[in-house]
Amino acid sequence: MRLTEQEQAMLNGEFGPGFARAMRVLVGIGKAFGAQRMVPISRGHISLSNQEGDLWFVSQMLEEGAHCRVPPTVNPAYDYEYFKTVSQLDGENERILKSTIDVYRKLGAVLTFDCTPFFENNVPRFGEICSFSASGGAVYVNSVLGARSNREAAQSAMCAAITGVTPEYGLLLKENRAGDVLIRVEADAATEYDYELLGYCTPKKMGQAYHQPVFEGLSPQTTAEQLMNLGTQLNVHGIVPMFHVAGVTPEAPDVETAFQGRKDYPVVTVTDEDLAQARREISAGAGKADFCILGCPHLTIGQVGSIAAMLEGQKLAGQLYIFTSTSTRELARRMGYLDVIHAAGGEIVINSCVDQPCWSHLNGMSGVTESPKCAYYTKRWNMAFTVKSIPACIQSVLKGEIVE
Ligand code: F3S
Numbered sequence: 001m002r003l004t005e006q007e008q009a010m011l012n013g014e015f016g017p018g019f020a021r022a023m024r025v026l027v028g029i030g031k032a033f034g035a036q037r038m039v040p041i042s043r044g045h046i047s048l049s050n051q052e053g054d055l056w057f058v059s060q061m062l063e064e065g066a067h068c069r070v071p072p073t074v075n076p077a078y079d080y081e082y083f084k085t086v087s088q089l090d091g092e093n094e095r096i097l098k099s100t101i102d103v104y105r106k107l108g109a110v111l112t113f114d115c116t117p118f119f120e121n122n123v124p125r126f127g128e129i130c131s132f133s134a135s136g137g138a139v140y141v142n143s144v145l146g147a148r149s150n151r152e153a154a155q156s157a158m159c160a161a162i163t164g165v166t167p168e169y170g171l172l173l174k175e176n177r178a179g180d181v182l183i184r185v186e187a188d189a190a191t192e193y194d195y196e197l198l199g200y201c202t203p204k205k206m207g208q209a210y211h212q213p214v215f216e217g218l219s220p221q222t223t224a225e226q227l228m229n230l231g232t233q234l235n236v237h238g239i240v241p242m243f244h245v246a247g248v249t250p251e252a253p254d255v256e257t258a259f260q261g262r263k264d265y266p267v268v269t270v271t272d273e274d275l276a277q278a279r280r281e282i283s284a285g286a287g288k289a290d291f292c293i294l295g296c297p298h299l300t301i302g303q304v305g306s307i308a309a310m311l312e313g314q315k316l317a318g319q320l321y322i323f324t325s326t327s328t329r330e331l332a333r334r335m336g337y338l339d340v341i342h343a344a345g346g347e348i349v350i351n352s353c354v355d356q357p358c359w360s361h362l363n364g365m366s367g368v369t370e371s372p373k374c375a376y377y378t379k380r381w382n383m384a385f386t387v388k389s390i391p392a393c394i395q396s397v398l399k400g401e402i403v404e
Helices: 004-010 015-030 052-063 091-109 136-142 154-163 192-206 224-234 273-284 301-311 324-333 337-344 370-382 390-399
Strands: 038-041 043-046 130-133 166-168 183-185 213-216 267-270 291-299 321-326 347-349 367-371 384-387
Touching: 004 154, 004 324, 015 154, 052 091, 052 136, 052 390, 130 136, 130 154, 136 183, 136 192, 136 224, 154 166, 166 213, 183 192, 192 224, 192 267, 192 273, 213 224, 224 370, 267 337, 291 301, 291 370, 291 390, 301 321, 301 324, 301 337, 301 390, 321 324, 321 337, 321 390, 337 347, 367 390, 370 384
Parallel strands: 043 130, 183 213, 183 267, 291 321, 291 367, 321 347, 367 384
Antiparallel strands: 038 166
16 A cells, blocks of 8 residues: 555554554555555544443553544443433443443544434535444445445544544445446335335345445435435345435436446346335234334434324323434424423433443333334344334334234
């Protein structure tokens, strides 16, 4: 790789051992992927994971004197103030969580603790070079905003934030951003939940060999929430760093442009029966709805508003947890949604992720969620979910029983 004088100086240790370590990691990645050079990043987002390995890595960086030249936003962690009112965190998890947050703060990360920074605090423009980890965030900024980021690990994104550069390969290069399989949607995908089902069934239909689907046949009025759901679920059962929607996303004004002129792509059709099958696979279930968790990824103010409208004047039979960002919760408070949700017996939770050790009080109970990702990730916390649309989840937790 050709390095600039400054990059070489960092690698040589002239900025200190922490910067040298970060540059070594990036040079290693660059060589592995055949990058010719480093390019500056102007934004980053890190999926801090509250796991021992992540804590070890960032602690090394801090001890060696590194700090972030490009301060990144970070994924959700854990809201102590709220969760101490409902459950008990065990000592080891508490140590890792508190230490992780402390080290990220000292390294200079921006502690947004949300997984949708691309909506509010960290919104890249078209073509901007970034380093985003978190599979949902990377796919959204590439696909919907047209920014350029590889699907980074927390560690490589941290190294980019520290050095301010990233190796130029993969999705940073225009020729690698073309679609590789056409998904002809003949199904009637109308709701946010339909886009979750589409994201769930597409990787199964297109197979493991393809990673950049081009969707044809979706509405030009497709919303940001629908695209977020599609990208998130595509990465639960597949590896999809980028997708295109013809006539909707910025690098796909039409199918031909999305494939950058290539003609030899396979075509896969998704029908109403495919969505119905996906619905049967993930939404089958009856019985009690003791609790409901919504917001994986974090909900937008529009989604929170629609939930408040469904809860107006009602009392929940089960427990309701709605995950969102700090600024969205504040907006919800100003707009009266929070009062409505509280009056019904629900809560809006910030700074937190469904995939954290905060659910011991729900052990043995039955839950509903709108997110196949939530249902999948929380298996490690011994949680059982039935996946339904947001309206069906709300109706279920109002009644205490799963409804269609
Ligand atoms: Fe966000 Fe955690 Fe789900 S980071 S997307 S709430 S697994």
